[in-house]
Amino acid sequence: MAALPLLLALAGPLIAPHTIDTPVTAPFATPGDGAVLGGDQLGRDVLSRVLHGGPLLIAGALLVAVVITVAATLIGIAAVLRPVLGRAVERSADVAILLPPLLGIMLIALAWPGGGRWAVIAAAIILGTPYAVRVVAAAASPLATAGYVESALARGESTPYIALREILPNLRATLLTLFGLRFVEAFYVISMAGFLQIGPQPPASDWSLMVRENAPGILLNPWAVIAPSLAIAVLAISANLATPSLTPDTTAKAVARS
Template sequence: MSAVTTATSRPGRTRRRALPRVVPGLLLVILALAGPFLAAHPIDKPVTAPYARAGADAVLGGDQLGRDVLSRLLHGGSALIGSALLVAVVVTVLAALLGCCAALRPALGRAVERTADVFILLPPVLGIMLIALAWPGGGRWAVISAAVVLGTPYAVRIVASAAAPLAGSGYIEAATARGEKLWYVAARELLPNLRATVLALFGLRFVEAVYVISMAGFLQIGPQPPAADWALMIRENAPGILLNPWGVIAPSLAIAALAISANLASAFLIPRSAPKEVTSS
């Protein structure tokens, strides 16, 4: 007697498993976007003494200039999330298209591999400083451009490695034999079979962009005072951490929560492979 069982996931269970991973990230993004409307004070208005502890006027105390830490924290998330999301989207799109083309054209693949090797050897901090400081006026757009330039070659290499085993498949050869153009074969034939890789890459690029932009803000390469930026808040309030630790702890926890929640959400959204049938007798 034999029975064929297939591991099927129930919709209710899938939704329950998704909630702990996806909801925290969504709530954090919504809070960051709505933060400027929830802030009790303007970001540049002193309301307490410098490094004042938490009180009625400032729930998380004051910063080095007496500004409300909570209000600046609520204002500082939207720019960071928007910048990281833009970097992740641009890098993922470029990596997906160029990586597929590199797998279909060996000469292009070798050029991508050599370029990625060079950028991997370049320290991220040095690369960001070179690009951001050479950018006219510097600022957040300089950091975004630096993150895209430094992150794309390695991401292309990941996609090309995942696409290489599929480049010799029959449907790829059939499309090439029909005379389809390279970009068509890459985008319509090869890329749909790399959904899991692309989604995983997007999640990783977003998390890395959060860290890169935060590092640049801490080094004062990107946003400049008096901008409300989480990483900039850490740097500005570090000298008074013993007087009001919330000026450093609150933005640090916000950056960590954003990175962790994004990682959990992207890991859950990656498509799983079809379950195998198990036959028992």
């Protein structure tokens, strides 16, 4: 059930009654026949713009979650198997985590050529990877001293073999949970950047950008602000609720086997 809002957001452009840039009513018009949720500051259909705003936001958050999870997996496992690299990674991650997220996003997004959505995605990846690396390394550390890993080392197996065949399968629950959490965090980061106007620019149908643009007319047509705000909240909560379903129920499986 928690995945239904995600599916609806992805299918939004297919069911939107109007395009995102076509005025259909007066600016900040109240809900009526021409616009179910009224108009925005330029008279565009609020409902259509909300329905168009989901896919790009979800795609951006998904890209961030995938890249961070893959990078953290490779670096975290390598850091555990190579102590010298592990110490360097740990020190670098500690320094990166100390950087305030909002300041880091602004610095990276403003320095990125052209700025926009890709700048925010890059900032979210750069700032989210150090913490994820620490999580993966902490989960993989006990596995590196397990008997089956020591047996593989005694057989002369290579580091890639040990990482992919011995350690990675035992990190499945951790990595799936990490992926879900990174997706929700990326969703918030991209939304926050849009509200600060350091991400997508007008006339993009970005939900957080819609909140900022239509805030001056909230008393004329509250739905111009409420609708995109509710979309952000519902989608973030739905993704957060759907995250536990990605994690294998290891306890239930152990009970079943016993």
